[in-house]
Amino acid sequence: MNGDLLRLYGTNEREPESRTLVAGDLSVTLQDGNLRTLRFRGHEVLRAVAFLVRDKDWGTCGAEIADLQIGAAGPGFSVSYKARFTAPSGAHLDCAITITGTEKTVTFSADCVSDADFETARAGFVVLHPVIGVAGQPVTVCHGDGGVEHAHWPDQIEPWQPFKEISAITHQVAPGISAVTEFVGDIFEMEDQRNWTDGSYKTYVRPLALPWPYSVPKDEPFSQKVVVAIKAAADAVPAAGASGAIALHLTPTKQRFPEIGVGLRPECLGQERAALGILQAIGARHLIAHFDPGAGHGLPALKGYAELAERSGLKVTLEVAVPCKAPLNAEMAELAALVRKAGLVLDTLFVCPAVDRQSTPPGSVWPDCPPLADVYAAARAVFPRVRLGGGMMSYFTELNRKRVPGDLIDYVSHCTNPIVHAADDLSVMQTFEALRFVVSSTRAIYGEKPYRIGPSTIPMRQNPYGSSTKDNPSGCRIPMANVDARHNGQFGAAWTLAYATTVATTGLEVLTLSTLAGSFGLVAGEGEAVAQGKLRPLARVLARLGALTGQAVHAVETSRPDAVLGLASEECLLLANITPEVQTVILPSTPRAVTLIGEDALPVAGQVSLPPYGCIEIVL
Structure with a gap:
C-alpha cells in the first residue's frame, strides 16, 4: 500500500482520517477537528467551517488535538475536544471546542486562552461557501449594526471584500432549500477566495483593515461561534447521486491550444543543462527565464539562459523583477547591456516591479512604486523590437487588485497557486472550479489582449503574503510550501492535465505548468516513485499537451466536473x-x-x- 501512496502522491504520508456525521437529511465530514462539506439532502450547503490560526506570515499553525469525544445527541451528533495551537515563538493558544448537529442545524463553538502573548495574522473561524451554483445568485447579508443588505454573490471575481461587518448570511442552497449562517463573538467580513483559485467565498474573523500581525494577550480569554440553520420545504428535491458512469459532451470551438512554456531558474542551471533534451520530448516552445537582480541574479544567469536557448532552439521570455531603486532608464539600460553581453536573444520581455510581487491587502498602504506606464516606457526604449509583457509575477489576486494598463503592453500574464490557504487533496483539486472564473475575469478586464499563464505549479515559488514560502523537508501537505511531494506523483500529473483542460478554450498564447528542473520541474529527484533523473508523471502529460499546440480545441463537458475533466482536438x-x-x-x-x-x-x-x-x- 505504501508503494501506491508514493506513486499517487509522491509521499507515504496519509491525509488525516475523516468521519461523516449524520443527523437526518444533514451530513458533514469531520477532519482534523474541523467540518468539511456540510450537505442537506445531498446539496452542498457549506464547503467548510473551521477554527484556524495563522502565524505572522499567514502560515497555518497546526492544532494538537486531545480528548476528542464524538457521540450522539438525541437525533443528532456532538463533538468536543481540546485544541492547542503553537506559534513559532513557542506561545500556545488553547481552545475548548464543541460541535453539535441536529436535523437542520450545526453549531461550532470555540473558547480560547493563550499562555503567553500569541502573535498571529488571524485566530478564529473561517466559513467557506461554495461557488458552483452560487456565483451571481441572490444573497442576504445581515450586518452588526442591524442593517440588512440584499445583494448578489460576485460573479466576476471581486478584488476587495464584497461584504463587511457581517453577522449573518442567508443564501439559497437549491430550490426550496436555504441556509442562514450566523457569526458570533467578533467582526467578520468576506473575501472572494477565487482570487487565489480557492473554490469558495470565505467569511473570516477580524477585518483585514486592522493591523496584522497582532497579539492575543496572555490570559485574556475570547469566544467565537458559528451557527448554521437550514430551512427546507417538504417537497425540496434531493441532489442527484454521484454514482454511475460519467457522460461526455464535446463542442468544437474556434480556439487553438496554446504553446507550452517551461520555467528556468538560475539556481538550477546545472540540472537544467543535464535535462535539456526533455524540452523537445514534451514539445515545449518557450523558456520562461526568471531574473531578479534583487536576489543577486546577474550576468552568469543570463549567460546560462543564452546557452540553454541556443542548445534548445526555443524562444525565450525574460521574466524580470524590476528593482525600481534607481532611475528606470538607468536600470533598463543596465539590463539591456547585460542581455547583450550574455548573447541572449529575447522573444519577449516580461517586466514587473519587484515590490508588486508582495500583496497589498485591503486597508494597507500601497508601497512606493513608479507608475507602470513609466516602467513599460523604459523597457520599450531599450528593447524596441521585443514584445513586452506586463501583469504580475505572482498571482491573479495581485493583478485583480492592481490592474496594469493593458493598452501599453503586448500581452498580460499572471500565475496561480493552489496551496495558498489549504493544501489537502480535495481543496487542491477544487481549485479548478475557481480557475475558470480567473480566466473569465481576466478576459472581462483585458478583452482579447494576448494572455499567458504561468509558471503555475502545486508548490509555491514565491509568497506574496509573508516573508517567505514554507520549508517542507518532510514533504507534508502544508499551505505555502516551496516543496510539495504531490508534484512528483500521479496526483501532480492529474492536476497538470486538469489545469490545461480548464483553460484550453480561453485563447491563451502560452501556458507554463512547470520548470525544467528542481522541485517545480520535470525530472525526478532522489527517493521518488520514479528513478532519479527520469521523467516525473506530469512530464508525460505535458508531452501530450505539447503535441496539441496550435490545434483547434473542442470543449469537453462532463456530467461530473468534480471528478473528471477533459479536453479534445479533432482526433x-x-x-x-x-x-x-x-x-x-x-x-x-x-x-x-x-x-x-x-x-x-x-x-x-x-x-x-x-x-x-x-x-x-x-x-x-
Whole structure:
C-alpha cells in the first residue's frame, strides 16, 4: 500500500482520517477537528467551517488535538475536544471546542486562552461557501449594526471584500432549500477566495483593515461561534447521486491550444543543462527565464539562459523583477547591456516591479512604486523590437487588485497557486472550479489582449503574503510550501492535465505548468516513485499537451466536473481523474486506441475506467 501512496502522491504520508456525521437529511465530514462539506439532502450547503490560526506570515499553525469525544445527541451528533495551537515563538493558544448537529442545524463553538502573548495574522473561524451554483445568485447579508443588505454573490471575481461587518448570511442552497449562517463573538467580513483559485467565498474573523500581525494577550480569554440553520420545504428535491458512469459532451470551438512554456531558474542551471533534451520530448516552445537582480541574479544567469536557448532552439521570455531603486532608464539600460553581453536573444520581455510581487491587502498602504506606464516606457526604449509583457509575477489576486494598463503592453500574464490557504487533496483539486472564473475575469478586464499563464505549479515559488514560502523537508501537505511531494506523483500529473483542460478554450498564447528542473520541474529527484533523473508523471502529460499546440480545441463537458475533466482536438481526447476513486466514463464513440498516459494501452471499448488520479489519452 505504501508503494501506491508514493506513486499517487509522491509521499507515504496519509491525509488525516475523516468521519461523516449524520443527523437526518444533514451530513458533514469531520477532519482534523474541523467540518468539511456540510450537505442537506445531498446539496452542498457549506464547503467548510473551521477554527484556524495563522502565524505572522499567514502560515497555518497546526492544532494538537486531545480528548476528542464524538457521540450522539438525541437525533443528532456532538463533538468536543481540546485544541492547542503553537506559534513559532513557542506561545500556545488553547481552545475548548464543541460541535453539535441536529436535523437542520450545526453549531461550532470555540473558547480560547493563550499562555503567553500569541502573535498571529488571524485566530478564529473561517466559513467557506461554495461557488458552483452560487456565483451571481441572490444573497442576504445581515450586518452588526442591524442593517440588512440584499445583494448578489460576485460573479466576476471581486478584488476587495464584497461584504463587511457581517453577522449573518442567508443564501439559497437549491430550490426550496436555504441556509442562514450566523457569526458570533467578533467582526467578520468576506473575501472572494477565487482570487487565489480557492473554490469558495470565505467569511473570516477580524477585518483585514486592522493591523496584522497582532497579539492575543496572555490570559485574556475570547469566544467565537458559528451557527448554521437550514430551512427546507417538504417537497425540496434531493441532489442527484454521484454514482454511475460519467457522460461526455464535446463542442468544437474556434480556439487553438496554446504553446507550452517551461520555467528556468538560475539556481538550477546545472540540472537544467543535464535535462535539456526533455524540452523537445514534451514539445515545449518557450523558456520562461526568471531574473531578479534583487536576489543577486546577474550576468552568469543570463549567460546560462543564452546557452540553454541556443542548445534548445526555443524562444525565450525574460521574466524580470524590476528593482525600481534607481532611475528606470538607468536600470533598463543596465539590463539591456547585460542581455547583450550574455548573447541572449529575447522573444519577449516580461517586466514587473519587484515590490508588486508582495500583496497589498485591503486597508494597507500601497508601497512606493513608479507608475507602470513609466516602467513599460523604459523597457520599450531599450528593447524596441521585443514584445513586452506586463501583469504580475505572482498571482491573479495581485493583478485583480492592481490592474496594469493593458493598452501599453503586448500581452498580460499572471500565475496561480493552489496551496495558498489549504493544501489537502480535495481543496487542491477544487481549485479548478475557481480557475475558470480567473480566466473569465481576466478576459472581462483585458478583452482579447494576448494572455499567458504561468509558471503555475502545486508548490509555491514565491509568497506574496509573508516573508517567505514554507520549508517542507518532510514533504507534508502544508499551505505555502516551496516543496510539495504531490508534484512528483500521479496526483501532480492529474492536476497538470486538469489545469490545461480548464483553460484550453480561453485563447491563451502560452501556458507554463512547470520548470525544467528542481522541485517545480520535470525530472525526478532522489527517493521518488520514479528513478532519479527520469521523467516525473506530469512530464508525460505535458508531452501530450505539447503535441496539441496550435490545434483547434473542442470543449469537453462532463456530467461530473468534480471528478473528471477533459479536453479534445479533432482526433484526440485527454481525460483526467481528479479523485482518489476509480471513475467510469462513457466515450462519445468507439475509439481507435486508449492509453493510460505514462503506462500501458487499454482495451478499446465504449467506456473506460480511469484509476485514481489517472490520465488517459483516447485516439478518436
